[in-house]
Amino acid sequence: MKPFVYERPDDPAGAVATMVRPGVVYLAGGTNLVDLMKLGVTVPDMLVDINALPFHDVEEVPGGLHVGALVPNSDLAMHAAVRAAYPAVSQALLAGASGQLRNRATVAGNLMQRTRCLYFQDVDKACNKRSPGSGCDARDGDHRELAILGASPQCIATNPSDLAVALSIMDATVHYIGPHGAAAISVHDFFRRPGDRPDRDNSLPRGALITGVMLPELPIAATSVYRKVRDRASFAFAAGSIAAAIDVRDGVVQDARIAWGAVAHLPWRAWAAERLLRGAPATAENFARAADAELSGARPLRDNGWKEPLLRNLTVEVLLEMTS
Ligand code: SF4
Numbered sequence: 001m002k003p004f005v006y007e008r009p010d011d012p013a014g015a016v017a018t019m020v021r022p023g024v025v026y027l028a029g030g031t032n033l034v035d036l037m038k039l040g041v042t043v044p045d046m047l048v049d050i051n052a053l054p055f056h057d058v059e060e061v062p063g064g065l066h067v068g069a070l071v072p073n074s075d076l077a078m079h080a081a082v083r084a085a086y087p088a089v090s091q092a093l094l095a096g097a098s099g100q101l102r103n104r105a106t107v108a109g110n111l112m113q114r115t116r117c118l119y120f121q122d123v124d125k126a127c128n129k130r131s132p133g134s135g136c137d138a139r140d141g142d143h144r145e146l147a148i149l150g151a152s153p154q155c156i157a158t159n160p161s162d163l164a165v166a167l168s169i170m171d172a173t174v175h176y177i178g179p180h181g182a183a184a185i186s187v188h189d190f191f192r193r194p195g196d197r198p199d200r201d202n203s204l205p206r207g208a209l210i211t212g213v214m215l216p217e218l219p220i221a222a223t224s225v226y227r228k229v230r231d232r233a234s235f236a237f238a239a240g241s242i243a244a245a246i247d248v249r250d251g252v253v254q255d256a257r258i259a260w261g262a263v264a265h266l267p268w269r270a271w272a273a274e275r276l277l278r279g280a281p282a283t284a285e286n287f288a289r290a291a292d293a294e295l296s297g298a299r300p301l302r303d304n305g306w307k308e309p310l311l312r313n314l315t316v317e318v319l320l321e322m323t324s
Pocket of ligand 1: 115117118119120126127128129130135136137138139146154155156157198
C-alpha cells in the first residue's frame with residue numbers, strides 16, 4: 001500500500017479545509033475505502049479521519065428525523081423511531097453486509113461506497129470509472145450483475161447500497177458542507193447516471209463533507225418494506241431489490257412509492273410505475289403492468305436480461321403482500 005498522511009480533525013471546518021489539497025479523502029468506517037486502498041484502486045496521499053466530528057446522533061426534529069453522517073448502520077437499523085416510521089430503512093440496513101461491518105460502517109460511508117464491478121476493483125482491467133478513457137471491460141466480459149437501466153456506453157456499473165434504495169422512496173435529503181458552506185441535496189439528485197463521467201458516483205461538489213441525512217415526515221413510510229434477492233442468504237450484494245410503500249383504500253391505490261436496487265448506477269425510483277398505479281385497482285395484473293412500464297426502458301446486455309423478470313416478479317410479490 002502506498003504511504004499516506006493521516007489527520008484527525010475535531011471540527012468540520014478543519015476537515016473541509018484539508019480538501020483544498022490534492023489526493024485527500026475522508027475516512028469514516030473505512031469498510032469500503034480500506035479495501036480499495038489494499039487493491040490499489042484508491043491511492044490517497046492523505047486520509048482525513050472524520051470520526052471525531054459531531055455527527056453521531058439520530059434526532060427527531062421538526063419535519064422529520066435527522067440522522068448524523070457517522071451513525072453506524074447497525075445503530076440506525078435498530079433505532080426505535082426508524083423501525084416505527086421508516087421500516088424499509090431498517091430492513092435495508094439489516095440486509096446489507098455482516099453484523100461486524102454494520103457495526104463499523106456509517107450512514108455517509110454507505111452512500112459513498114463505490115461499485116463492486118469486478119473490473120473496477122482490478123487495476124489490470126480497463127475501467128472508465130477508475131481510469132477515465134480506458135474503456136469498459138465489463139461490456140463484453142462478466143456483466144451478469146450489472147445495470148439494465150440508465151447505463152451509458154462508458155459504464156454499466158450498479159450502485160451497491162441497500163440503504164440508498166430505501167432512502168429513495170422516502171425522498172430523503174443529504175446534508176453536507178461544501179465549498180460555499182452548508183447545503184443540502186435531494187437523494188434523487190445526489191446519485192447520478194454514469195453518462196460520460198462514470199468516474200463521478202454522485203453530484204457532491206469536490207471535497208464536500210456529508211453531515212447527515214434528513215428523513216422527512218412521511219405517513220406512508222410507516223408500512224414500507226425492503227426486500228432483497230441475492231445469490232446467497234447473507235453477506236452478499238443484491239441481485240435485485242425493492243423498497244416499496246403503498247396506500248390502498250377500497251381496493252384502489254391512492255399512492256405508491258417504489259425504488260429498485262442493483263439495476264442502475266443509482267437507486268432506481270420507479271416513477272412511471274408509480275404513476276400507473278395511482279388510481280388503479282390494487283391487483284396483481286396492475287402491479288405487473290406497472291413494473292413492465294418501468295422496465296420498458298431497460299437495455300440488458302448478453303448476460304443480465306434475467307434481471308427484468310426478477311424485478312417484475314419481485315414487485316408483484318411485494319406489492320401483493322403489502323395489500324392483501
Ligand atoms: Fe468500470 Fe463501469 Fe465498466 Fe465496471 S461497468 S468496468 S465500473 S466502466
